[in-house]
Amino acid sequence: MTTTLTLPSPAKLNLFLHIVGRRPDGYHELETLFQFLDYGDDITLTLTSERPGIRLESPIPGVSDDDNLIVKAARALARKTPDELPGVSISINKRLPMGGGLGGGSSNAATTLLGLNYLWKLGLGLDELADIGLTLGADVPVFVHGHAAFGEGVGEKLTPAFPPEDWFLILKPACNINTGKIFSAQGLTRDTPKMTIAPAFEGDASRYRNDCEDVVNKLYPEVKQSMEWLTQFGPARLTGTGACIFGRFPTESAARIIWESKPSGITGFVAKGVNISPLHQKLTELE
Incomplete structure (x- = not known):
């Protein structure tokens, strides 16, 4: 019987993010293209004799256990069965920056x-x-x-997609973005025309954009400066509401050459875009 398991918790990119409307409840209607990266956190789950017991061994500074998506996910899953379950000890090797638009918390929960x-x-x-x-x-x-997808609604309506599995340079400017502040900004574009799924993967990808970019660049000069630097080497784009930005490259070596020349004070990494999540690849190996 398996009692401990270490699994990847990968990052995602929004290859584009269009805001196509606003719902009566205040949430924004989106169209976006999700792709995973072969880079992320690692989560180790170990069954224990504590009943009940969900223990997080590596708390995130500034985030209480009750607000941590890892703990919330474990508790929500436990509520799905009347059976008495073994306790679990959870530890995380954190690589993804918080508030970067890479989906770290959501990935940890999944x-x-x-x-x-x-x-x-x-x-x-x-x-x-x-x-x-x-x-x-x-x-x-x-x-x-666990599959790259065209997302609609608030991002939860998913259609599997197969974008090119290119290499990416991801930069994290030295700031944290307040997502609520971005989505409530008066200057935010909220009326981008909807597209059908097929055109989202045809033709020139530069036609697509992140509708949050203008507002983020205006409110966070660190992002704007990083974007201007990366744009020297090709199109650069914000992922989610940021603060991370990314550039696409055909090879790992091309991305790493640019990475080596990045300005001081900016963190980041080079990773490959993948259409099947590393988490699912790992789980398939366990079957």
Whole structure:
């Protein structure tokens, strides 16, 4: 019987992000293209004899356990069964920056859901796990399903997609973005015309954009400066509401050459875009 499991919790990019409307409840209607990166956090789940017991061994500074999506995901999954479950100790090797637009918290929640579904032998399907994930955050379902996707609604309506698996240079400017501040900004574009799915993957990708970029660049000069620097080497784009920006390259070596010349004070990494999540690749190996 498996009692401990270490799983990847990958980053995602929004290859584009269009805001196509606003719902009566205040949420924004989006169209976006999600792709995973072969880079992220690692989460280790270890069953314990504590009943009940969900213990986070590596708390995130400034985030209480009750607000941590890892703990919330584990508790939400435990509520799905009347059976008495083993306790679990959870530790995380954190690589992804918080507030970067890379989906780190949502990815952590999805990895916890899939990992504990396996360890606790609950047998829940991906749709059931994604429904639980949606109660935790709009980006959690794409990580649960584990396939690059065209996202609609608040990002939860997913259609599998197959964008090119290129290399990316991701930069994290020295600032943290307040997502609520971006989505409430008066200057935010909220009326980009909707597209059908097929045109989203045809023709010149530069036609697409991130509708949050103008507002973020105006409010956060660190992002604007990084964007201007990276744009020297090709199109640069914000992911989510930022603060991370990315440039696409055909090879790893091309991305690393630019990485070596980045300005001081900016962190980041080079990673490959992948259409099947590393989390799902790992779980497939366990079958």
